Each structure stands twice: as structure tokens, then as C-alpha cells.
Amino acid sequence: xxxxxxxxxxxxxxxxxxxxxxxxxxxxxxxxxxxxxxxxxxxxxxxxxxxxxxxxxxxxxxxxxxxxxxxxxxxxxxxxxxxxxxxxxxxxxxxxx
Amino acid sequence: xxxxxxxxxxxxxxxxxxxxxxxxxxxxxxxxxxxxxxxxxxxxxxxxxxxxxxxxxxxxxxxxxxxxxxxxxxxxxxxxxxxxxxxxxxxxxxxxxxxxxxxxxxxxxxxxxxxxxxxxxxxxxxxxxxxxxxxxxxxxxxxxxxxxxxxxxxxxxxxxxxxxxxxxxxxxxxxxxxxxxxxxxxxxxxxxxxxxxxxxxxxxxxxxxxxxxxxxxxxxxxxxxxxxxxxxxxxxxxxxxxxxxxxxxxxxxxxxxxxxxxxxxxxxxxxxxxxxxxxxxxxxxxxxxxxxxxxxxxxxxxxxxxxxxxxxxxxxxxxxxxxxxxxxxxxxxxxxxxxxxxxxxxxxxxxxxxxxxxxxxxxxxxxxxxxxxxxxxxxxxxxxxxxxxxxxxxxxxxxxxxxxxxxxxxxxxxxxxxxxxxxxxxxxxxxxxxxxxxxxxxxxxxxxxxxxxxxxxxxxxxxxxxxxxxxxxxxxxxxxxxxx
Numbered sequence: 001x002x003x004x005x006x007x008x009x010x011x012x013x014x015x016x017x018x019x020x021x022x023x024x025x026x027x028x029x030x031x032x033x034x035x036x037x038x039x040x041x042x043x044x045x046x047x048x049x050x051x052x053x054x055x056x057x058x059x060x061x062x063x064x065x066x067x068x069x070x071x072x073x074x075x076x077x078x079x080x081x082x083x084x085x086x087x088x089x090x091x092x093x094x095x096x097x
Numbered sequence: 098x099x100x101x102x103x104x105x106x107x108x109x110x111x112x113x114x115x116x117x118x119x120x121x122x123x124x125x126x127x128x129x130x131x132x133x134x135x136x137x138x139x140x141x142x143x144x145x146x147x148x149x150x151x152x153x154x155x156x157x158x159x160x161x162x163x164x165x166x167x168x169x170x171x172x173x174x175x176x177x178x179x180x181x182x183x184x185x186x187x188x189x190x191x192x193x194x195x196x197x198x199x200x201x202x203x204x205x206x207x208x209x210x211x212x213x214x215x216x217x218x219x220x221x222x223x224x225x226x227x228x229x230x231x232x233x234x235x236x237x238x239x240x241x242x243x244x245x246x247x248x249x250x251x252x253x254x255x256x257x258x259x260x261x262x263x264x265x266x267x268x269x270x271x272x273x274x275x276x277x278x279x280x281x282x283x284x285x286x287x288x289x290x291x292x293x294x295x296x297x298x299x300x301x302x303x304x305x306x307x308x309x310x311x312x313x314x315x316x317x318x319x320x321x322x323x324x325x326x327x328x329x330x331x332x333x334x335x336x337x338x339x340x341x342x343x344x345x346x347x348x349x350x351x352x353x354x355x356x357x358x359x360x361x362x363x364x365x366x367x368x369x370x371x372x373x374x375x376x377x378x379x380x381x382x383x384x385x386x387x388x389x390x391x392x393x394x395x396x397x398x399x400x401x402x403x404x405x406x407x408x409x410x411x412x413x414x415x416x417x418x419x420x421x422x423x424x425x426x427x428x429x430x431x432x433x434x435x436x437x438x439x440x441x442x443x444x445x446x447x448x449x450x451x452x453x454x455x456x457x458x459x460x461x462x463x464x465x466x467x468x469x470x471x472x473x474x475x476x477x478x479x480x481x482x483x484x485x486x487x488x489x490x491x492x493x494x495x496x497x498x499x500x501x502x503x504x505x506x507x508x509x510x511x512x513x514x515x516x517x518x519x520x521x522x523x524x525x526x527x528x529x530x531x532x533x534x535x536x537x538x539x540x541x542x543x544x545x546x547x548x549x550x551x552x553x554x555x556x557x558x559x560x561x562x563x564x565x566x567x568x569x570x571x572x573x574x575x576x577x578x579x580x581x
Contacts, residue, residue, distance in 0.1 A: 009460075016459040017415060018422070019452055020440040032453055032514065033460065039515055040404040040461075043473050046480065053475030056306055056336070057292060057482055057531030057556070063335040077199040081426030090424050095435040 003037040005030040100125045101262040105171045105319040108265055109212075112159060112170040119159065119170030119214060122265070123152035126172045126216055130263050137239045139258035141177045142185045143217035148172070152214045159212065167322045167346075169212030174264035176255050177218040178225055179205055179310065180299040184215070188301050189233035190223045192446025193427045202299025203334070204268060204310045204327040211326045216264055220254030223448045224418065225275055225303045227251050228520050229510045232450045237507060242284055242547055246504040249279030255313045256283040266314035266323055270300055272307045273406055274499070274524025277536040280313055281499035281549025284538045286320050286566070287313045291556045292531035293338035294324075296331030302417040304410035305336075307528040317537060317567040321345040324559065340557065348560035353568045354388030356561070359492035361396035364523055370502045376540035376548040377498045383572050384496075384565070394491065398484050401477050402526035403518055407454075408461050408474035409529070414451075415458025421446065453514065482530045489555035494565055496552055498523055499536040503546035523551060533559045537566045539573070 010030050014021055021029060075088060084091040100122060103111065111117050127145050134140060152172070158164045175181060178188045180198035187193045201209070209215065222232040230238040230253025238253045240246040241261035248257040252269030256279035259267055269276040271289035280287025288311045295310040302308060312323035325346055330339040360381060365374055385391040423429035423442030430441035447455070461470035488495060500520055510517045527534040532553055539550035550569065554562040 010456075012463070013456050013460050016463060017452075017455045018419075018436075018439045018443050019447075019456065020444040021452075025449075025452075029453070029456055033457060035515060036407065036453075036457055037460075037470075040408055040470060040474075042404050043401060043408075043477050046398075046401060046477055048473060048476035048480065051476040051479050053472045054479035054482060055475055057529075058336075058338070060336065063332075065332065078425075080199055081196055083423060083427070083429035092424055093432065093435050093438045 002041065003034045005034045101129055103265070104316045105265045105314060106167050106316070106322055109167050109169050109171050113165070119152040119156040120149065122170060123148055123172050123214060123216070126264060129261070133261055133263065136244055137241055137257055137261050137263070138236050139219055139238055139254045139261060139263050140174070140217045141187055141189060141220050141235050141254070144184055144215065148214060148216050155212050155214050164212040166211045168208065168326060171213050171265045172216045173208060173213045174216050174219045174255060174258045174267040175205055176221055176252050176267070176269050178221060178270055178301040179268060180301070181205055181215065181218065184218065186218065186301070187235070188224045189221045189235055190447065190451070191234045191428060192421050192442070194234070196427050200299065203296035203329065203331050205299065207327050207329055208268070208323070219252070219258050219267055222251035222253070223451050224301070224414070225251040225270055225272055226414070226450050226454055228274070228278060228517050229505070230254060230279070231507065231511055232448055234448060239507070240283060240504050243504070243545065246506055246546060247282065247510065249282035249500070249504060251275040252313060253279045256280050256285055256287065259283065259285045259313050259315060266312060266319055268310060268327070269313050270308055270310050271528065272304045272410060273528050274521045276311045276313060277499045277524050277534055277549070277551055278521065280536040281551070282504035282547065284547030285313055285315060286317055286535070286537050287311065288320050288324060288535040289527065289533060290324060290328065290559060291533045293336050294340065294559070295327050296329055296334040296337045298331055298333040304413040305417060306413060307410060317563060317570045318349055320535065321349055321563050342557065342560065345559055345563055348563040349567050350564055351568045351571045353384050353565055356384070356389045356494070356565060357492045358384060358389050358391045358494055358496050358565070359488055360391065360393045360496050361399070362393050363396050363399040364497035368501050368519065368522070369498065370542070372542040373498050373502060373548050377496070377550055380539040380550045380569060381496050384569055387568065387572060392492070394488065396484055396488055396495070398481050399522065399526065402481055402529060403522060405474040405477040405481065406521070406525045406529055407457070407518060408470055409478065411454045411458035412462050412471050413458070415455045415462065418451070418455055450514070478529045481526050485526070485530045485532060493558070493561050494552050494554045496550070499549035499551040500524070503542045503544070503548060527553055531556055533562055535562050535566050537570055
């Protein structure tokens with residue numbers, strides 16, 4: 001395997017991905033990601049110098065409209081699926097003391 | 098009249114002629130679901146009572162002459178990653194186990210306006226990540242053609258529901274083959290339209306630059322009718338395209354004389370099951386015998402599509418799935434403090450394949466790796482698009498298999514993710530290049546498992562594809578065998 005994923009890397013990816021892995025999951029993830037990156041490294045066989053990265057196949061442009069409210073007050077609907085709410089707001093666990 | 102074996106268009110005609118009703122059709126579907134669902138598990142949610150109520154309301158509007166279209170009164174199933182107002186939408190994930198949308202996806206609304214009646218929500222790979230419908234948090238779906246085999250994925254529930262006659266047609270979504278591959282495995286018709294043809298509003302995003310909604314159905318005629326109904330320019334999806342040529346049913350003409358068909362040699366190499374190869378080449382011969390100009394060519398870059406795709410799709414997924422944080426909707430884990438809650442919610446809520454892709458995506462987007470992986474993949478994507486542009490300068494459509502094999506057995510695929518990803522080799526580049534692709538049944542293997550023929554067209558050339566697919570379907574129905 002060419003790509004060795006270290007504990008530090010997987011720790012860092014866990015932070016970025018907001019995932020908490022068990023020891024077993026962590027070992028599996030290191031293996032899986034290493035194998036996947038080995039496979040993705042196949043792209044390096046291609047000379048892409050001078051090729052522009054293509055994020056969309058069609059030219060994407062900003063779509064503008066007038067800043068007018070057309071949908072009314074949707075706050076009750078927006079909160080309908082909230083795990084917890086209070087006074088018309090999403091309630092979250094304590095973030096600081 | 099054997100109601101359940103009718104196509105969607107045939108059923109709507111029968112309802113219009115008073116030979117049956119939308120309510121009878123819905124009742125027949127619900128009875129069928131009651132009989133066979135325990136075995137197949139096509140649905141995450143069946144909305145039985147409300148479905149009957151909706152069918153009654155639609156029947157009244159048909160009788161009053163208000164609804165006259167070719168889908169009026171037809172029971173439909175919708176993949177569980179498309180939002181349906183008031184009806185549980187889980188994406189086959191634990192993290193959305195309690196999510197009841199307050200709005201419906203634009204494609205669903207368009208079908209309901211046309212009088213199609215929602216039955217329920219179909220099973221899928223969790224967040225559309227998978228090729229077998231085995232990563233669902235609600236159990237695997239079985240292939241109705243042989244329940245020891247998978248139905249394909251990720252729209253496996255939709256394809257299986259059509260094959261099992263548990264609906265008359267279904268909506269799926271296709272990010273890397275998720276409509277065409279299950280259509281192939283289940284022996285039904287499935288189409289991924291040109292990127293931007295169908296509004297993605299209300300589709301829970303996986304890889305936004307690749308996702309398209311499309312039909313799974315029994316016939317090419319149904320496919321054209323459904324596509325015509327769901328294609329729309331939508332202000333709520335800024336990538337939806339304004340098209341004037343969405344009268345897709347006008348392409349239902351049995352004629353392929355002079356149609357230039359290219360067969361990529363690279364699609365018939367190592368890894369392709371010999372029985373699939375034979376069936377697909379026989380289909381090409383049949384079209385050739387009826388006047389199509391069939392020629393082999395080298396498409397090139399085929400082996401690079403999968404690594405480019407998984408880089409891009411994982412990157413977009415890691416960003417799109419950040420919204421599942423336990424705050425606004427869905428599952429929330431008990432934890433001390435906000436960050437612990439985020440982590441616990443996501444770790445408990447997502448399954449292994451989803452976590453694998455989120456982590457890979459986070460990695461390829463992280464500083465220090467972004468250029469080497471993500472931008473590299475976007476450059477390769479540009480090269481793949483160019484290869485297709487070159488091909489479509491010479492051919493009207495490209496013909497090949499939809500998948501290298503027929504449906505694998507349950508439990509054989511998940512242990513080796515990369516091997517599973519390789520099964521997407523013929524479908525994935527179509528999404529990278531934004532092209533339309535259709536899969537139609539073209540035979541069965543020695544075990545009786547369906548084989549699918551894939552036709553790929555240039556952007557916005559759905560009509561050519563539909564005409565070619567329709568012609569092939571009609572020739573095959575007539576028992577047409579190529580003389581060559």
C-alpha cells in the first residue's frame with residue numbers, strides 16, 4: 001500500500017468530518033482510506049497540465065432575482081422538525097458557561 | 098384485465114375509458130404490496146390509507162374532465178431521498194428516521210399535478226451511496242427476479258417495486274448510475290436525463306454536480322411520458338436548464354435508419370460477463386439490421402472515470418452532509434455540549450459507507466490535498482467530457498452494457514468497496530459529463546437474471562435516445578432477431 005494513513009491524519013479527518021470513531025472503526029477507516037487513495041492515485045498517470053478543472057459541465061452563472069419576499073413567514077414550518085425548540089428558536093446544548 | 102401488468106400509460110388510458118378507476122388501481126397495488134413486501138422490502142414507507150384517499154380525489158377530477166393526461170390516476174412510488182410533504186423521508190438513514198418534510202420535491206409536485214398518485218417511499222442505499230440497496234438502515238431490498246440477488250442501487254427499491262408490480266412507475270435519482278444499474282439488474286427501463294433537465298429542488302443532495310432525478314418504469318413510452326412531466330425549469334434550482342424541447346413523447350417513433358451508433362471497444366474488455374456482452378452486441382446487431390450505422394471506436398479514459406468520480410462525489414457529499422448535525426431536523430444524540438452532540442449524532446446516525454465517503458471527501462478537500470486530489474479529479478473530468486464531445490462529433494449515440502455483470506447475490510458486495518465501485522464503470526462517466534443515458538432490458542443470463550442495454554446521448558439529445566430505445570424495445574417485442 002502506497003498511502004499510509006496515520007493516526008494523526010485520521011484524527012484530523014474525524015475533526016473535519018465531525019465524526020467520532022471507535023478504535024475498531026478507526027483502524028478500518030485507515031485501511032479503507034489508504035486503499036481508496038491508492039486507487040485514486042491512478043489519476044496521476046494522466047498528464048493534466050494545461051487542463052482547466054471543470055466543476056460544472058455547463059457554464060454556471062449567477063441567477064439573480066429581485067429581493068422580494070414571496071413565501072411569507074415560514075418559521076413554524078422551519079421549526080417543525082427541530083429535535084428541540086424554545087420561543088420560536090432551535091434549542092441546542094450549552095456551548096459555553 | 099390483469100391490472101398490475103399494465104404500463105402506466107395503458108393504465109391511465111383504461112381509467113380514462115372507464116374500464117377501471119384510480120382507486121381500483123391503487124387498491125390492486127396495495128394488495129400486491131401486502132402480499133410480496135415482506136419478501137422484497139421495496140418500500141421504507143407505504144402510505145396506504147392516504148394513498149387511497151388521494152386516488153379517490155384524483156378519480157373525481159378525472160371524471161369531471163379536469164385531469165386528462167397520460168399519467169392521471171396512476172399509482173407511483175418515490176425514492177426516499179425525494180422530499181414528500183407530510184410523509185416520512187429517511188434517505189434510508191437512521192439520521193433522518195423521524196424527518197417529515199414540510200414541502201415536496203418539484204419533480205413529485207409535477208407528477209401530482211399530472212394526476213399520478215403517491216403510494217409511498219422506496220428503499221435505497223443510505224443517502225444514495227451504494228450499488229446494491231444493502232446499505233439501507235431499513236434492511237436490504239431483494240431482486241424480484243430472484244430474491245437471493247440484490248436489486249442494484251442506489252435506487253434499488255424503485256427498480257424492484259416496478260419489477261414486482263408494487264407500483265406502475267417510480268422516481269429514482271442517479272449520481273453515478275443509481276437509476277440505470279438497478280434498472281439493468283431488475284429488468285426495467287430507467288433513464289438519467291441531461292444534468293439540469295429535472296429540478297433537484299427537494300432532492301436530498303449527495304453529489305450536487307452529478308445528481309439527476311429520473312424515471313424507472315416498464316416501457317420506453319412510460320419513460321418518455323414521465324420525463325416530459327418532470328422536466329421543468331425551476332427558479333428554486335439554479336442549475337435547472339430552460340429547455341424548449343421537452344416534448345419527449347414526440348420521439349416515440351420506430352425508426353433507426355441512418356442513426357449513427359458508436360460502440361466503445363473499451364466497454365467490452367476485461368471484467369465484462371460474456372453473457373452480458375453477447376446480449377448487448379445482439380441488441381446492436383438488431384438495430385444494425387434495421388438500418389442503424391453501427392461502428393466500434395475507442396472512447397478512451399474509461400478506467401479513470403471511477404477514481405475521478407469517487408473523489409468528486411465524496412468531496413461534494415462531505416460538504417452536503419454537513420447539514421445533518423442534530424439541530425434543525427432528524428436524529429439528535431444526547432451529549433454534553435454542542436460539539437460532542439454534533440459528533441455523537443453523526444457517528445450514531447450515519448452508516449459505514451456514508452462515513453467512509455464523508456471522511457474521504459473531507460480528506461481530499463483538506464488543505465494540502467485539495468490540489469492533488471480534488472482539482473486533479475476535476476481536470477480529469479474535463480478530459481472525460483472532451484472524450485465524449487469527440488465521440489458525439491461522429492455518433493448520435495453510444496451503445497454498451499449498463500453494468501459488467503447481472504445482479505450479484507445478496508451479501509457479496511459490501512466487503513470490498515473498490516470492487517463494488519468498479520461495477521459502476523459504464524454508468525459513472527455519463528454523470529461526470531452531464532449526459533443523458535437510458536437502460537432498457539435486452540435479455541437474461543443463464544440463471545434468468547436480466548441484462549440491460551445502455552444508450553448514451555449527447556447533452557440535450559434525449560429524443561434521439563428515446564427513439565433508439567423505443568425502436569429496440571419494439572423490435573425485441575416483435576421477436577426480432579438480427580440476421581447477422
